[in-house]
Amino acid sequence: MKNIAVILSGCGVYDGTEIHEAVLTLLAIEQAGAKYRCFAPNINQHHVINHLSGEVMAAEQRNVLIESARIARGDVEDLSELIVAEFDALIVPGGFGAAKNLSDFAINADSYTVNKQVLSACQGFANASKPAGYMCIAPAMVPIIYGSNVQATIGHDVGVAQSLTAAGLAHQNCAVDDIVVETQHKLVSTPAYMLATSLTEAASGINKLVAKVIDLTN
Template sequence: MSKKVAVVLSGSGVYDGSEIHESVFTLLALAEAGAEVQAFAPNCDQMHVVNHLTGEVADGETRNVLVESARIMRGNVLDIAQANVEEFDALIVPGGFGAAKNLSDFAVAGSGLTVNPDFLALAKGFHDAGKPIGLICISPTMTVAICGEGAECTIGTDPETAAAVNATGAKHVDCEVTSFHVDEDKKLVTTPAYMLASNMVEAKTGIDKLVSSVLSLA
Protein backbone atom coordinates (compact mmCIF):
# COMPACT_ATOMS: atom_id res chain seq x y z
CA MET A 1 0.00 0.00 0.00
CA SER A 2 1.45 3.37 -1.01
CA LYS A 3 2.22 5.99 1.62
CA LYS A 4 0.50 9.36 1.54
CA VAL A 5 2.79 12.31 2.28
CA ALA A 6 2.02 15.95 2.98
CA VAL A 7 4.64 18.34 1.56
CA VAL A 8 4.60 21.89 2.91
CA LEU A 9 5.93 24.66 0.69
CA SER A 10 6.71 28.26 1.58
CA GLY A 11 6.59 30.07 -1.73
CA SER A 12 8.69 29.76 -4.89
CA GLY A 13 12.35 30.72 -4.97
CA VAL A 14 15.33 30.25 -2.67
CA TYR A 15 15.55 33.81 -1.32
CA ASP A 16 11.92 34.33 -0.30
CA GLY A 17 10.18 30.95 -0.67
CA SER A 18 10.79 27.23 -1.10
CA GLU A 19 14.09 26.25 -2.71
CA ILE A 20 12.89 25.01 -6.09
CA HIS A 21 15.51 22.30 -6.63
CA GLU A 22 14.91 20.90 -3.14
CA SER A 23 11.16 20.92 -3.69
CA VAL A 24 11.40 19.16 -7.05
CA PHE A 25 13.92 16.60 -5.76
CA THR A 26 11.57 15.85 -2.85
CA LEU A 27 8.55 15.44 -5.12
CA LEU A 28 10.55 13.31 -7.58
CA ALA A 29 11.88 10.99 -4.87
CA LEU A 30 8.37 10.54 -3.49
CA ALA A 31 6.98 9.81 -6.94
CA GLU A 32 9.73 7.30 -7.65
CA ALA A 33 8.91 5.57 -4.35
CA GLY A 34 5.25 5.31 -5.34
CA ALA A 35 4.06 7.66 -2.62
CA GLU A 36 0.94 9.77 -2.97
CA VAL A 37 1.59 13.48 -2.37
CA GLN A 38 -0.50 16.50 -1.48
CA ALA A 39 1.19 19.85 -1.16
CA PHE A 40 0.10 22.59 1.24
CA ALA A 41 1.18 26.16 1.93
CA PRO A 42 0.04 28.99 4.22
CA ASN A 43 -2.44 31.41 2.67
CA CYS A 44 -0.59 34.55 3.75
CA ASP A 45 1.73 37.20 2.38
CA GLN A 46 5.45 36.52 2.16
CA MET A 47 7.69 38.37 4.59
CA HIS A 48 8.98 40.22 1.53
CA VAL A 49 9.70 39.69 -2.16
CA VAL A 50 13.27 39.26 -3.41
CA ASN A 51 14.38 39.89 -6.97
CA HIS A 52 16.18 36.62 -7.67
CA LEU A 53 18.25 38.18 -10.44
CA THR A 54 19.80 40.84 -8.21
CA GLY A 55 19.25 39.39 -4.74
CA GLU A 56 17.68 42.70 -3.66
CA VAL A 57 14.36 43.11 -1.84
CA ALA A 58 11.66 44.42 -4.19
CA ASP A 59 10.28 47.30 -2.15
CA GLY A 60 6.52 47.75 -2.34
CA GLU A 61 5.89 44.34 -3.93
CA THR A 62 3.83 41.67 -2.18
CA ARG A 63 3.22 38.04 -3.01
CA ASN A 64 1.06 35.34 -1.45
CA VAL A 65 2.81 32.19 -0.18
CA LEU A 66 0.04 29.84 -1.34
CA VAL A 67 -0.19 31.44 -4.80
CA GLU A 68 3.59 31.34 -5.28
CA SER A 69 3.79 27.71 -4.10
CA ALA A 70 1.31 26.82 -6.83
CA ARG A 71 4.04 27.62 -9.36
CA ILE A 72 6.07 24.63 -8.16
CA MET A 73 3.04 22.32 -7.93
CA ARG A 74 1.50 23.21 -11.30
CA GLY A 75 -1.48 24.49 -9.34
CA ASN A 76 -2.02 21.42 -7.16
CA VAL A 77 -1.53 22.94 -3.71
CA LEU A 78 -4.01 23.53 -0.90
CA ASP A 79 -4.31 26.01 1.95
CA ILE A 80 -2.49 24.49 4.91
CA ALA A 81 -5.55 25.21 7.06
CA GLN A 82 -7.29 22.41 5.12
CA ALA A 83 -4.69 19.77 5.97
CA ASN A 84 -5.76 16.84 8.14
CA VAL A 85 -3.02 14.80 9.81
CA GLU A 86 -5.22 11.70 9.86
CA GLU A 87 -5.16 11.56 6.06
CA PHE A 88 -1.36 11.27 5.82
CA ASP A 89 1.48 8.96 6.84
CA ALA A 90 4.29 11.54 6.91
CA LEU A 91 5.24 15.20 6.49
CA ILE A 92 8.18 16.68 4.54
CA VAL A 93 9.25 20.33 4.39
CA PRO A 94 11.78 21.49 1.76
CA GLY A 95 14.08 24.38 2.62
CA GLY A 96 14.74 27.76 1.11
CA PHE A 97 14.51 31.08 2.94
CA GLY A 98 10.72 30.79 2.88
CA ALA A 99 11.04 28.29 5.72
CA ALA A 100 12.87 30.95 7.72
CA LYS A 101 10.76 33.89 6.56
CA ASN A 102 7.24 32.59 5.88
CA LEU A 103 6.88 29.35 7.86
CA SER A 104 8.85 30.95 10.69
CA ASP A 105 10.73 34.17 11.39
CA PHE A 106 14.12 32.54 12.01
CA ALA A 107 15.71 34.80 9.39
CA VAL A 108 15.11 37.83 11.61
CA ALA A 109 14.57 36.37 15.09
CA GLY A 110 17.21 33.63 15.13
CA SER A 111 16.91 31.30 18.10
CA GLY A 112 13.93 33.32 19.38
CA LEU A 113 11.91 32.33 16.34
CA THR A 114 8.15 31.89 16.21
CA VAL A 115 6.40 29.59 13.76
CA ASN A 116 3.38 30.21 11.52
CA PRO A 117 0.46 28.95 13.65
CA ASP A 118 -1.25 26.95 10.89
CA PHE A 119 1.98 25.20 9.94
CA LEU A 120 2.90 24.61 13.57
CA ALA A 121 -0.48 23.07 14.36
CA LEU A 122 -0.10 20.69 11.43
CA ALA A 123 3.52 19.74 12.14
CA LYS A 124 2.87 19.20 15.86
CA GLY A 125 -0.12 17.10 14.88
CA PHE A 126 2.15 14.79 12.91
CA HIS A 127 4.63 14.62 15.79
CA ASP A 128 1.95 13.98 18.41
CA ALA A 129 0.52 11.20 16.24
CA GLY A 130 3.93 9.53 16.04
CA LYS A 131 4.17 10.06 12.29
CA PRO A 132 7.58 10.80 10.74
CA ILE A 133 8.66 14.28 9.68
CA GLY A 134 11.40 15.24 7.23
CA LEU A 135 12.94 18.72 7.42
CA ILE A 136 15.35 19.85 4.72
CA CYS A 137 18.06 22.56 4.58
CA ILE A 138 17.12 25.48 6.91
CA SER A 139 13.77 23.93 7.92
CA PRO A 140 15.31 22.06 10.91
CA THR A 141 15.59 25.41 12.72
CA MET A 142 11.92 24.75 13.60
CA THR A 143 12.72 21.39 15.22
CA VAL A 144 12.08 22.35 18.85
CA ALA A 145 8.83 24.14 18.08
CA ILE A 146 7.60 20.94 16.43
CA CYS A 147 9.25 18.09 18.35
CA GLY A 148 10.23 19.62 21.68
CA GLU A 149 13.54 20.31 23.42
CA GLY A 150 16.39 17.89 22.98
CA ALA A 151 15.32 16.75 19.51
CA GLU A 152 18.27 15.96 17.25
CA CYS A 153 18.61 17.56 13.84
CA THR A 154 21.14 18.86 11.33
CA ILE A 155 21.58 21.87 9.09
CA GLY A 156 25.00 20.60 8.01
CA THR A 157 28.21 21.97 9.50
CA ASP A 158 27.87 25.78 9.62
CA PRO A 159 28.95 26.73 13.18
CA GLU A 160 26.88 29.91 13.47
CA THR A 161 23.62 28.37 12.30
CA ALA A 162 24.27 25.22 14.34
CA ALA A 163 24.76 27.41 17.43
CA ALA A 164 21.44 29.13 16.76
CA VAL A 165 19.76 25.71 16.42
CA ASN A 166 21.26 24.58 19.73
CA ALA A 167 20.10 27.83 21.34
CA THR A 168 16.50 26.91 20.54
CA GLY A 169 16.90 23.79 22.69
CA ALA A 170 17.61 21.32 19.90
CA LYS A 171 20.70 19.10 19.66
CA HIS A 172 22.53 19.84 16.43
CA VAL A 173 24.47 17.00 14.80
CA ASP A 174 27.04 17.78 12.10
CA CYS A 175 26.21 16.07 8.83
CA GLU A 176 27.70 15.92 5.36
CA VAL A 177 25.65 17.15 2.43
CA THR A 178 25.05 13.73 0.89
CA SER A 179 23.92 12.20 4.18
CA PHE A 180 21.10 12.69 6.69
CA HIS A 181 20.38 12.38 10.39
CA VAL A 182 17.57 10.50 12.11
CA ASP A 183 16.27 11.13 15.61
CA GLU A 184 14.71 7.72 16.08
CA ASP A 185 12.82 8.72 19.20
CA LYS A 186 11.21 11.74 17.57
CA LYS A 187 10.88 10.14 14.13
CA LEU A 188 12.56 13.24 12.72
CA VAL A 189 14.77 13.05 9.63
CA THR A 190 16.90 16.01 8.50
CA THR A 191 19.44 16.68 5.73
CA PRO A 192 21.56 19.75 4.87
CA ALA A 193 20.80 20.02 1.12
CA TYR A 194 21.68 23.55 -0.05
CA MET A 195 22.97 24.57 3.35
CA LEU A 196 26.08 22.76 2.07
CA ALA A 197 25.44 21.57 -1.49
CA SER A 198 27.63 22.96 -4.24
CA ASN A 199 25.58 21.29 -6.98
CA MET A 200 22.27 19.58 -7.65
CA VAL A 201 23.69 16.07 -7.40
CA GLU A 202 24.86 16.62 -3.82
CA ALA A 203 21.53 18.10 -2.77
CA LYS A 204 19.52 15.37 -4.48
CA THR A 205 21.60 12.58 -2.92
CA GLY A 206 20.82 13.72 0.63
CA ILE A 207 17.18 14.41 -0.15
CA ASP A 208 16.73 10.98 -1.74
CA LYS A 209 18.06 9.40 1.44
CA LEU A 210 15.81 11.58 3.62
CA VAL A 211 12.72 10.63 1.63
CA SER A 212 13.62 6.93 1.82
CA SER A 213 14.14 7.19 5.57
CA VAL A 214 10.89 9.07 6.16
CA LEU A 215 8.92 6.49 4.18
CA SER A 216 10.59 3.62 6.04
CA LEU A 217 9.48 5.17 9.35
CA ALA A 218 5.90 5.67 8.17
Protein backbone atom coordinates in the same frame (compact mmCIF):
# COMPACT_ATOMS: atom_id res chain seq x y z
CA MET B 1 0.40 3.44 -1.29
CA LYS B 2 1.97 5.81 1.23
CA ASN B 3 0.65 9.37 1.20
CA ILE B 4 3.07 12.18 2.06
CA ALA B 5 2.13 15.76 2.92
CA VAL B 6 4.63 18.36 1.66
CA ILE B 7 4.56 21.88 3.08
CA LEU B 8 5.85 24.62 0.78
CA SER B 9 6.75 28.20 1.71
CA GLY B 10 6.55 30.12 -1.56
CA CYS B 11 8.66 29.88 -4.71
CA GLY B 12 12.34 30.82 -4.81
CA VAL B 13 15.32 30.18 -2.56
CA TYR B 14 15.64 33.73 -1.16
CA ASP B 15 12.03 34.35 -0.18
CA GLY B 16 10.21 31.01 -0.49
CA THR B 17 10.77 27.30 -1.07
CA GLU B 18 14.08 26.21 -2.57
CA ILE B 19 12.75 25.01 -5.92
CA HIS B 20 15.36 22.32 -6.57
CA GLU B 21 14.80 20.84 -3.10
CA ALA B 22 11.04 20.76 -3.63
CA VAL B 23 11.23 19.15 -7.07
CA LEU B 24 13.82 16.59 -5.95
CA THR B 25 11.59 15.75 -2.98
CA LEU B 26 8.48 15.25 -5.11
CA LEU B 27 10.45 13.18 -7.62
CA ALA B 28 11.92 10.98 -4.89
CA ILE B 29 8.47 10.40 -3.38
CA GLU B 30 7.09 9.29 -6.74
CA GLN B 31 10.10 7.10 -7.50
CA ALA B 32 9.67 5.40 -4.12
CA GLY B 33 6.16 4.36 -5.14
CA ALA B 34 4.42 6.82 -2.81
CA LYS B 35 2.18 9.81 -3.55
CA TYR B 36 2.09 13.37 -2.23
CA ARG B 37 -0.12 16.39 -1.75
CA CYS B 38 1.33 19.88 -1.46
CA PHE B 39 0.17 22.49 1.06
CA ALA B 40 1.12 26.06 1.90
CA PRO B 41 -0.19 28.70 4.31
CA ASN B 42 -2.43 31.34 2.77
CA ILE B 43 -0.38 34.28 4.09
CA ASN B 44 1.73 37.08 2.66
CA GLN B 45 5.45 36.49 2.23
CA HIS B 46 7.78 38.33 4.60
CA HIS B 47 9.12 40.16 1.55
CA VAL B 48 9.88 39.63 -2.14
CA ILE B 49 13.45 39.20 -3.41
CA ASN B 50 14.60 39.89 -6.96
CA HIS B 51 16.37 36.58 -7.61
CA LEU B 52 18.47 38.13 -10.37
CA SER B 53 19.93 41.00 -8.33
CA GLY B 54 19.34 39.74 -4.78
CA GLU B 55 17.64 43.02 -3.87
CA VAL B 56 14.42 43.40 -1.88
CA MET B 57 11.48 44.50 -4.05
CA ALA B 58 9.97 46.76 -1.42
CA ALA B 59 6.90 47.77 -3.43
CA GLU B 60 5.85 44.21 -4.22
CA GLN B 61 3.84 41.79 -2.10
CA ARG B 62 3.19 38.11 -2.81
CA ASN B 63 1.13 35.34 -1.25
CA VAL B 64 2.82 32.14 -0.06
CA LEU B 65 0.03 29.83 -1.25
CA ILE B 66 -0.19 31.45 -4.68
CA GLU B 67 3.58 31.41 -5.14
CA SER B 68 3.79 27.77 -4.00
CA ALA B 69 1.36 26.91 -6.79
CA ARG B 70 4.17 27.71 -9.24
CA ILE B 71 6.15 24.73 -7.95
CA ALA B 72 3.15 22.42 -7.61
CA ARG B 73 1.84 23.25 -11.11
CA GLY B 74 -1.28 24.65 -9.47
CA ASP B 75 -1.93 21.53 -7.40
CA VAL B 76 -1.46 22.97 -3.92
CA GLU B 77 -3.92 23.27 -1.06
CA ASP B 78 -4.40 25.78 1.75
CA LEU B 79 -2.55 24.49 4.80
CA SER B 80 -5.74 24.97 6.82
CA GLU B 81 -7.18 22.02 4.87
CA LEU B 82 -4.44 19.57 5.86
CA ILE B 83 -5.88 16.63 7.82
CA VAL B 84 -3.09 14.66 9.49
CA ALA B 85 -5.13 11.44 9.56
CA GLU B 86 -5.09 11.36 5.74
CA PHE B 87 -1.29 11.12 5.58
CA ASP B 88 1.46 8.71 6.56
CA ALA B 89 4.23 11.31 6.86
CA LEU B 90 5.27 14.93 6.39
CA ILE B 91 8.20 16.51 4.52
CA VAL B 92 9.21 20.18 4.62
CA PRO B 93 11.74 21.40 2.02
CA GLY B 94 13.95 24.37 2.83
CA GLY B 95 14.73 27.69 1.27
CA PHE B 96 14.52 31.01 3.10
CA GLY B 97 10.74 30.74 3.03
CA ALA B 98 11.01 28.21 5.86
CA ALA B 99 12.87 30.83 7.89
CA LYS B 100 10.92 33.90 6.74
CA ASN B 101 7.37 32.70 6.04
CA LEU B 102 6.84 29.42 7.93
CA SER B 103 8.88 30.84 10.80
CA ASP B 104 10.78 34.06 11.45
CA PHE B 105 14.14 32.46 12.25
CA ALA B 106 15.93 34.49 9.57
CA ILE B 107 14.62 37.74 11.04
CA ASN B 108 14.57 37.07 14.76
CA ALA B 109 16.94 34.17 15.48
CA ASP B 110 17.27 34.95 19.19
CA SER B 111 13.55 34.60 19.93
CA TYR B 112 11.95 33.25 16.78
CA THR B 113 8.52 31.69 16.41
CA VAL B 114 6.75 29.37 13.97
CA ASN B 115 3.56 30.47 12.20
CA LYS B 116 0.64 29.16 14.28
CA GLN B 117 -0.98 27.28 11.39
CA VAL B 118 2.34 25.71 10.39
CA LEU B 119 3.06 24.79 14.01
CA SER B 120 -0.34 23.16 14.41
CA ALA B 121 0.09 21.08 11.24
CA CYS B 122 3.64 19.98 12.05
CA GLN B 123 2.83 19.19 15.69
CA GLY B 124 -0.11 17.17 14.45
CA PHE B 125 2.28 14.74 12.78
CA ALA B 126 4.60 14.76 15.81
CA ASN B 127 1.76 14.08 18.25
CA ALA B 128 0.47 11.25 16.04
CA SER B 129 3.98 9.69 16.00
CA LYS B 130 4.07 9.98 12.21
CA PRO B 131 7.45 10.37 10.47
CA ALA B 132 8.61 13.75 9.26
CA GLY B 133 11.53 15.03 7.21
CA TYR B 134 12.97 18.55 7.38
CA MET B 135 15.75 19.76 5.07
CA CYS B 136 18.06 22.72 4.60
CA ILE B 137 17.06 25.48 7.08
CA ALA B 138 13.63 23.96 7.84
CA PRO B 139 15.06 22.05 10.88
CA ALA B 140 15.21 25.47 12.57
CA MET B 141 11.55 24.81 13.38
CA VAL B 142 12.26 21.49 15.11
CA PRO B 143 12.87 22.80 18.68
CA ILE B 144 9.53 24.64 18.62
CA ILE B 145 7.64 21.72 17.08
CA TYR B 146 9.17 18.87 19.07
CA GLY B 147 10.64 20.56 22.14
CA SER B 148 14.20 20.64 23.46
CA ASN B 149 16.97 18.08 22.98
CA VAL B 150 15.65 16.58 19.74
CA GLN B 151 18.33 15.76 17.16
CA ALA B 152 18.41 17.33 13.69
CA THR B 153 20.91 18.95 11.34
CA ILE B 154 21.40 21.98 9.12
CA GLY B 155 24.84 20.72 8.04
CA HIS B 156 27.85 22.26 9.78
CA ASP B 157 27.36 26.03 9.70
CA VAL B 158 28.74 27.01 13.10
CA GLY B 159 26.77 30.24 13.52
CA VAL B 160 23.39 28.78 12.56
CA ALA B 161 24.04 25.65 14.61
CA GLN B 162 24.85 27.75 17.68
CA SER B 163 21.61 29.71 17.31
CA LEU B 164 19.62 26.50 17.02
CA THR B 165 21.43 24.89 19.93
CA ALA B 166 20.53 27.94 22.03
CA ALA B 167 16.91 27.39 20.99
CA GLY B 168 17.06 23.80 22.25
CA LEU B 169 18.00 21.75 19.18
CA ALA B 170 20.44 18.88 19.73
CA HIS B 171 22.29 19.78 16.54
CA GLN B 172 24.34 17.12 14.78
CA ASN B 173 26.87 17.99 12.08
CA CYS B 174 26.08 16.18 8.84
CA ALA B 175 27.54 15.85 5.35
CA VAL B 176 25.50 16.89 2.33
CA ASP B 177 24.96 13.27 1.25
CA ASP B 178 23.83 12.02 4.65
CA ILE B 179 20.88 12.26 7.03
CA VAL B 180 20.34 12.53 10.78
CA VAL B 181 17.63 10.26 12.16
CA GLU B 182 15.96 10.96 15.50
CA THR B 183 14.48 7.50 16.02
CA GLN B 184 12.32 8.31 19.04
CA HIS B 185 10.42 11.02 17.16
CA LYS B 186 10.68 9.45 13.68
CA LEU B 187 12.35 12.66 12.55
CA VAL B 188 14.78 12.83 9.60
CA SER B 189 16.86 15.82 8.48
CA THR B 190 19.47 16.56 5.83
CA PRO B 191 21.50 19.68 4.91
CA ALA B 192 20.49 19.87 1.23
CA TYR B 193 21.38 23.35 -0.07
CA MET B 194 22.82 24.44 3.25
CA LEU B 195 25.84 22.57 1.84
CA ALA B 196 25.00 21.40 -1.68
CA THR B 197 26.77 23.00 -4.62
CA SER B 198 24.88 21.08 -7.31
CA LEU B 199 21.62 19.26 -8.00
CA THR B 200 23.45 15.95 -7.67
CA GLU B 201 24.76 16.81 -4.21
CA ALA B 202 21.35 18.03 -3.06
CA ALA B 203 19.69 14.88 -4.39
CA SER B 204 22.13 12.61 -2.56
CA GLY B 205 20.80 13.61 0.85
CA ILE B 206 17.21 14.33 -0.17
CA ASN B 207 16.80 10.86 -1.68
CA LYS B 208 18.02 9.31 1.57
CA LEU B 209 15.68 11.49 3.61
CA VAL B 210 12.63 10.58 1.54
CA ALA B 211 13.52 6.88 1.61
CA LYS B 212 13.99 6.92 5.39
CA VAL B 213 10.79 8.87 6.05
CA ILE B 214 8.82 6.35 4.00
CA ASP B 215 10.61 3.45 5.71
CA LEU B 216 9.65 4.84 9.12
CA THR B 217 5.96 4.70 8.15
CA ASN B 218 6.12 0.89 8.24
